[in-house]
Amino acid sequence: MEELIYTKTKTIQPGKSSGFCPGCMHDTIIKLIGEVLEELDIADKAVSCSGVGCCGLFMDYINYDYVQCAHGRASAVATGIKRGNPDSIVYAYQGDGDFASIGLAESIHAANRGENITVIFVNNGIYGMTGGQMAPTTLVGMKATTAPKGRNPEEHGYPMHVCEMLDTLTAPVYLERVSCNTPANVIKTKKAIKKAFQNQVEGKGYSLVEIVTSCPTNWGLSALDSLDFLEQKMLPEFPLGVIRDR
Amino acid sequence: MERVLMKGCEAISEAAVRAGCRFFAGYPITPQNEIPEYMARRLPEVGGQFVQSESEVAAINMVYGNASSGVRAMTSSSSCGISLKSEGVSYCAMARIPMVYVNVSRGGPGVGTIQPAQQDYHQATKASGNGGFRMRVFAPATVQEAVDMTYKAFEYADKDRNPVLILADGVIGSVLEPVVLPPQKTEEEVAAIKAGKDEWAAIGHELGSRAWINPGGWDNLLYESVNKAADDMYKAWAEEAEYELFMVEDAEVILTGYGISARIARSAVKALREEGIKAGLVRAKTVFPFPYKAYDAINYDICKGILDVEMSIPAQFVDDVKVAVNGRCPISCYGRSAGIMLSKFDMMDAAKAMLK
Numbered sequence: 033m034e035e036l037i038y039t040k041t042k043t044i045q046p047g048k049s050s051g052f053c054p055g056c057m058h059d060t061i062i063k064l065i066g067e068v069l070e071e072l073d074i075a076d077k078a079v080s081c082s083g084v085g086c087c088g089l090f091m092d093y094i095n096y097d098y099v100q101c102a103h104g105r106a107s108a109v110a111t112g113i114k115r116g117n118p119d120s121i122v123y124a125y126q127g128d129g130d131f132a133s134i135g136l137a138e139s140i141h142a143a144n145r146g147e148n149i150t151v152i153f154v155n156n157g158i159y160g161m162t163g164g165q166m167a168p169t170t171l172v173g174m175k176a177t178t179a180p181k182g183r184n185p186e187e188h189g190y191p192m193h194v195c196e197m198l199d200t201l202t203a204p205v206y207l208e209r210v211s212c213n214t215p216a217n218v219i220k221t222k223k224a225i226k227k228a229f230q231n232q233v234e235g236k237g238y239s240l241v242e243i244v245t246s247c248p249t250n251w252g253l254s255a256l257d258s259l260d261f262l263e264q265k266m267l268p269e270f271p272l273g274v275i276r277d278r
Numbered sequence: 279m280e281r282v283l284m285k286g287c288e289a290i291s292e293a294a295v296r297a298g299c300r301f302f303a304g305y306p307i308t309p310q311n312e313i314p315e316y317m318a319r320r321l322p323e324v325g326g327q328f329v330q331s332e333s334e335v336a337a338i339n340m341v342y343g344n345a346s347s348g349v350r351a352m353t354s355s356s357s358c359g360i361s362l363k364s365e366g367v368s369y370c371a372m373a374r375i376p377m378v379y380v381n382v383s384r385g386g387p388g389v390g391t392i393q394p395a396q397q398d399y400h401q402a403t404k405a406s407g408n409g410g411f412r413m414r415v416f417a418p419a420t421v422q423e424a425v426d427m428t429y430k431a432f433e434y435a436d437k438d439r440n441p442v443l444i445l446a447d448g449v450i451g452s453v454l455e456p457v458v459l460p461p462q463k464t465e466e467e468v469a470a471i472k473a474g475k476d477e478w479a480a481i482g483h484e485l486g487s488r489a490w491i492n493p494g495g496w497d498n499l500l501y502e503s504v505n506k507a508a509d510d511m512y513k514a515w516a517e518e519a520e521y522e523l524f525m526v527e528d529a530e531v532i533l534t535g536y537g538i539s540a541r542i543a544r545s546a547v548k549a550l551r552e553e554g555i556k557a558g559l560v561r562a563k564t565v566f567p568f569p570y571k572a573y574d575a576i577n578y579d580i581c582k583g584i585l586d587v588e589m590s591i592p593a594q595f596v597d598d599v600k601v602a603v604n605g606r607c608p609i610s611c612y613g614r615s616a617g618i619m620l621s622k623f624d625m626m627d628a629a630k631a632m633l634k
Contacts, residue, residue, distance in 0.1 A: 077482035112343025
């Protein structure tokens with residue numbers, strides 16, 4: 033008797049491959065989301081609202097409902113979808129430029145209204161798809177194509193801390209920062225994603241999981257060196273842990 | 279039929295609710311505040327939802343999301359606020375999401391003035407966002423028309439799966455007039471309208487038969503086919519252009535316009551007739567599709583001139599009038615802008631000048 037101990041999530045279309053660069057963590061996260069949707073038995077109610085940039089690159093290969101949103105507006109679109117169909121399970125999937133720069137108003141106000149949605153916020157400190165421009169979360173000194181000498185606080189200010197910013201609001205119920213840089217952290221990330229969806233199922237309100245990731249292509253590092261950079265530079269600036277759990 | 283006295287903005291809102299609108303998101307801006315205020319009171323009474331959004335941009339994107347879930351949804355704003363909505367309107371057009379929005383227009387450009395104007399004509403009819411999409415655009419001249427047009431706008435939006443714009447102005451939005459309201463759709467009818475969109479709406483589907491609300495990507499051939507289908511639809515609308523002809527048959531001078539300007543022109547035509555001057559009116563009720571054929575009703579053997587009247591400097595509506603008239607007659611313009619109302623008497627003088 034053969035025993036099936038692991039299989040690819042059915043939330044990803046068979047035969048499709050992702051368009052992410054080697055070492056990118058987006059496809060790990062999309063897989064984790066899919067596994068969680070299956071484990072909670074909510075995949076047939078799920079609606080994904082993705083932002084613009086690399087965070088929209090999975091549009092072709094997921095197997096459940098998908099809405100492409102304008103840059104930065106995914107939390108507003110998710111608001112509209114959830115209110116139109118409260119039985120559906122709606123999540124916004126946004127990068128750092130999408131969520132914290134062009135969409136900051138939409139992002140913060142969805143959180144402040146306590147919309148019963150799940151937000152997956154992917155923070156790699158750089159604009160990926162457009163080619164390595166400075167993001168609101170770019171580290172001090174980190175080079176970007178639009179900050180060729182590195183982020184200079186006198187000129188550019190400092191990296192933004194999304195979870196801590198949202199922690200000033202009353203309405204959000206769950207804020208956690210995780211990473212996908214080690215197998216142990218991938219497991220923690222999945223746990224956090226699951227909790228963020230479970231909260232929505234239970235009608236508890238707004239949950240956000242910030243996932244600190246790498247961008248080997250635009251960091252100009254190999255996939256393995258990116259993991260070291262993430263560990264040594266990103267995590268001190270964006271410490272992992274539960275910021276709020278109500 | 280019972281007639282009630284209502285302000286334009288409130289009548290538009292009530293017409294939307296009666297048409298089955300169950301979601302409204304909007305941001306304060308004069309002179310359309312009565313729409314969100316009315317919706318905030320009224321929508322909860324029918325199980326609908328109102329959101330005061332953090333911006334116009336957020337409002338239109340909430341509407342994009344809500345309409346993507348199959349609900350009849352609406353937003354409104356005025357002029358500079360409408361500019362902010364252009365991103366979301368364009369997304370609705372490409373993803374073929376039905377929704378209705380209202381421009382209670384004011385003076386411009388820039389923040390302009392808060393008084394009525396018609397300076398958004400080209401934006402409304404030709405470029406309401408990037409990408410060259412088109413929408414049906416209705417231009418009410420009375421509160422009753424605003425009601426009737428809003429009510430049917432939701433039908434057109436669903437039929438076409440495309441945004442529809444009500445291009446009102448600060449006068450229509452603010453004036454108090456008697457109206458007959460359309461019938462209230464029952465909860466069953468509203469539910470059936472939503473259920474009719476279940477196949478494509480983002481409400482969750484069985485794995486493998488997903489809905490994909492798709493405003494673009496990297497499959498060029500797919501998106502060109504979407505553009506071509508939309509173009510065919512826009513062209514098919516031409517036969518459905520709506521207009522009013524008033525005393526055109528024997529007219530030696532024609533006044534033409536839309537919305538509140540055309541309503542003032544109607545008064546001017548009557549006054550000119552009382553003075554023995556054979557004036558007539560061609561009024562566009564839809565400004566897209568533009569009623570080009572209406573101008574074929576003019577007798578160009580006797581008509582000495584066409585006076586375009588609009589609350590816009592530079593004039594904009596006149597560009598479409600020129601295409602319609604196609605050189606058959608001289609055209610001149612009488613207009614004001616920045617929130618200054620047209621004068622019936624100045625309009626009459628301008629019409630008389632064309633007969634000299």
